[in-house]
Amino acid sequence: MKLFEYMGKELFAEYGVTVPKGRVVTSPEEAAKVAQEIGSTVVVKSQVLSGKRGKGGGIKFADNAEEASAAAKEILGMTVQGYKVDALLVEEKIQIDKELYLSITVDTAAKMPVIIASADGGMEIEDVAEEKIMKKHIDPLVGFSPYLGRETARRLGLTGALAKEANKLMAGLVKMFHEKDAELVEINPLVISGERLIAADSKVTIDDDALFRQKEAPVVEERTETEKKAHELGLAFVELGGDIAIMANGAGMAMGTLDTISYYGGSPANFLDAGGGTGMEETAQALELLLANKPKAVFINIFGGITRCDDVANAFIQVKKSREIPVPVVIRMVGTNEEEALKILSENGVEAYKVMHEAAQKVVELAKA
């Protein structure tokens, strides 16, 4: 779950990382009030889940309360990089002596958190030359040790009071990364401002799988209505805009199904991983979900492992009996309890395929008809 900039900065403040003075607002009046409180030039920043707000016009400076109000009025409600702006962060404009880059993320290959730092900040880290980037792993069994802070400070070229600041900042940031179950914590730019290091921006992603124990985490909803509903059902669901609704079990299988449909010239309406071991009821609801998006055809592709084919067959028959299904449905089923499933389907007048690419060819053909 990605957090808005202001949420990330609230966490930073909690962990002793310095952030500019400021507050989140949702109206021009509030923006003016915060600007008044700050009493110097402020920056008004759209709060959307995109990194390129400046280019989209989502960031403006204001020298006083009136200007802040005007800037807020302009930005609120506009669309930045495809996201509607509902909230603004109004904060003091800080003195920028130099911009650095700092982040902590999960290194999938090393299976450890990694600190990424560069003295060249303010641009995308992908655009920085490899040799100017420090990557330093954090052993998850050890966590933060102050030497990580010292090494980071060294690679950022910080000495004296700024090196001390960096040590303190790193201790807080690593703690936050761990305690908040973050997948990513990014500060870009990290600003040298006199003898202070200030987090001028924040990108924080919380591990969705850890939300059960992150009761205090803010809630950010990126999903469409249908995706939200799918999530509630425990399904991985992504809308893709095509016309063949797809239900498969397992993420790899679902991807393979998309690939096969595409290969034969079809256009998938969605990615839906029905998961492993979902019961009959959930399967039925997943079907309803697919039909709600009005596809031209439906493809059910199940290779039963933890999922039992008969559960899926029963669910399909249940939906079929309870409502009219206005589009053709192609079913392919193999694996655990396959026999029972095929029997259930055939008793209800439905034929199923056993070979995936044959079934895929069929559904593409039907969608085009």
Add this chain to the structure above:
Amino acid sequence: MKLFEYMGKELFAEYGVTVPKGRVVTSPEEAAKVAQEIGSTVVVKSQVLSGKRGKGGGIKFADNAEEASAAAKEILGMTVQGYKVDALLVEEKIQIDKELYLSITVDTAAKMPVIIASADGGMEIEDVAEEKIMKKHIDPLVGFSPYLGRETARRLGLTGALAKEANKLMAGLVKMFHEKDAELVEINPLVISGERLIAADSKVTIDDDALFRQKEAPVVEERTETEKKAHELGLAFVELGGDIAIMANGAGMAMGTLDTISYYGGSPANFLDAGGGTGMEETAQALELLLANKPKAVFINIFGGITRCDDVANAFIQVKKSREIPVPVVIRMVGTNEEEALKILSENGVEAYKVMHEAAQKVVELAKA
């Protein structure tokens, strides 16, 4: 640093370990007041750093405030196992269904904390048959994991609600052991009282070397006045009651010196490890300390490594010049800066030995003269 029972129990309570209702008091009046508040039979327990208070008369029961006051009067000021009683713990008498044993300590051989548990509690753990004792290590890089609680509960024979209690208790106790830098946390007996597990006693030892970061730890002073002074000087000092004052550098060397003195029939007045790298000033103060105890002879035995012989020699000459030394002093010096040291001593009319057992024989002879 050993803690008094009540201090250990205060820590237990902080970490969610159930303890009997009660409070520490220092007068019969307070004892009566606490008994009144509790309103049922109480136990009045002397707070001394010894495990065998019951046998020494240091624990009494009282059915009401008057009896509590009388018991307190009797125990306060008495000497239990060599310790003067200054404080009492007055607490509710709990129902005892069964007594268990539970502790966490440092396993020196395994280099890990170890949980020790037995369903046979209430007696010294040394008296429990080995096969009735669970020993389960805690990996210091992992810390507490709930399975440790489940295994402990199993070995204690606890099921149902009591097993759940044990899991909670273990989580708290392991956390406390770690966070408080404990060397030992012992609950004996751990009492099954209905559906509760209650810590009826506490033995907690905090690592002296960690006191710099245990700012909130209570202070317990076990040392004699001279030992206290030595501690302030950074010296390891133990009074032994004999008549030959000993100063050596290094704990092993100091022990070896005691052994050698004893071997030749002498009686050491003390163990003093002047440590590695103590400077001239500290060495001089250490000498003053030795002389304060009025020995019959002094033996200075230095094998210079991190300690430099010339520092010790200079310190000795300094003390010698500043005051009269009423007893013979035998010096043995070898190792780092030995030449310089022997020169300094001989310039001041002091001869030094190079061979330890010869010097030891000499000092024993002088002490007996």
Add this chain to the structure above:
Amino acid sequence: MAIIIDENTQVAVQGMTGNQGRFHAKQMLAYGTKIVAGISPGKGGQEVEGVPIYDTMTAAAQDNRIDASVLFIPAPFAKDAAFEAIDAGAKVLVGVPEHIPVHDEMEIVNYAKSKGVIVVGPNSFGIVSSGKCKIGIPPNQFFTEGQVGVVARSGTLTYEIVGNLAMNGLGQSTVVGLGGDRAVGLSFVDVLEKFEHDPQTKAIVMVGEIGGNAEEQAAEFIKANMTKPVVAYIAGKSAPPGKRMGHAGAIIERGKGTFDGKVEALQEVGVQVAALPFEVPGLLKKVL
């Protein structure tokens, strides 16, 4: 031969009295897996499918030699169960549950590594040394003994491919599910290395997917170290960038781990890459 597990592997099932644990333990037993103990706190002393249930792994390990343990445990409790298994001496840990927090996974994987324990998963279908031992959840019928080693990030896609192998008369030495999560115990490289040294394995199928750089690292390893032929299928060609496709691993971010990049890297080192799963057996037959 085969790799990691074989006919002598003694297996514990953690969470064996739950729905999933019970169902799959039965399937594993039917496949011939030597399950010697089930673990379910508070259920010690019971039996499930003739297998004794213990309250704790330590208790199970006192009565049985346990080589491997498989977790049928809800994600929030998986880390504890994994540590329990490692502490009790299991040398192979199969992590079935999905949705384990990534911080927990990193701790599990690094702790296991420090103790010399192999972790299959988490979020894996498990591992099958076909004809000898199955630990995990794949359907029994397609896994027949043979010469093809299979290593995959995805479960059902693996079944699809193993099913295709079966239809074409191709058995497997061992089939390994790496797991779809961001921090898993084994990489393609780890498993390829073991297959290279396994006499039973004559060719390898790698089932990759978009995201990460595990396939690219595998390509480098193949170039430097593999003498046996490798056939690959990479899922996710048609996935849109920046969208999570179910597997935490399968996300294309910042231009890394693209389908084209992976296919190119593999083809460059002589790996045959199938466009669709059903083409795999044909490519294999060419190299076997």
Add this chain to the structure above:
Amino acid sequence: MAIIIDENTQVAVQGMTGNQGRFHAKQMLAYGTKIVAGISPGKGGQEVEGVPIYDTMTAAAQDNRIDASVLFIPAPFAKDAAFEAIDAGAKVLVGVPEHIPVHDEMEIVNYAKSKGVIVVGPNSFGIVSSGKCKIGIPPNQFFTEGQVGVVARSGTLTYEIVGNLAMNGLGQSTVVGLGGDRAVGLSFVDVLEKFEHDPQTKAIVMVGEIGGNAEEQAAEFIKANMTKPVVAYIAGKSAPPGKRMGHAGAIIERGKGTFDGKVEALQEVGVQVAALPFEVPGLLKKVL
């Protein structure tokens, strides 16, 4: 030969610009130790005794192969320095400081073990492969090359015994200070095993002390595995029970680890036990 360190060992000194670090670095260099880097945060770029100083171990390890590191660091910061050294790839870690909290020591020792790093100490005088490499604080002049392996819990007592060896013309292969603390990296058994396999070592001196059961375990190991003669001295015969005698290890509690128990265990397996340190060379000459 010799064990753990030799003439090729490249050494880093953590805390080299401090008083102790500077003094002992000079001594080590005089002994012939190959010190390639010193580490002192904020002092990077300086030189001490001709050795370059780096701000961090990582920086030092970028410029130099570092085989071993020695800590001259105040106890509260020792854990961090130890982790830094391990992270930078040092395979031998010599921990000189005393008064490191025991919880920190347990973390250091267990982490080092998981990474295959040998920890000498903490609270150790260090290790000397006589005539080749000295890492730590012993005085140089007594450590001459020879055939006697020495392993000890205490520092100055070891000097005493090594001094006695020197006076009797006996040189050493390697002299190892286990360290006097409660959680140290090496045990007598670990070091005895290495001496048994070291061709240079013909006999071993074990310097034990009261408390713990390391000497008793050594006796068991000697019985089962040692072919080379062992001579021992155990300090603390006259120490009163229950009193801490400076070393955290040297405390007699609950009737365990007594002087008599240790001597008996060692004598039973054929170890000659000296009553006083000066008797050690005589006993050695009998068995060499």
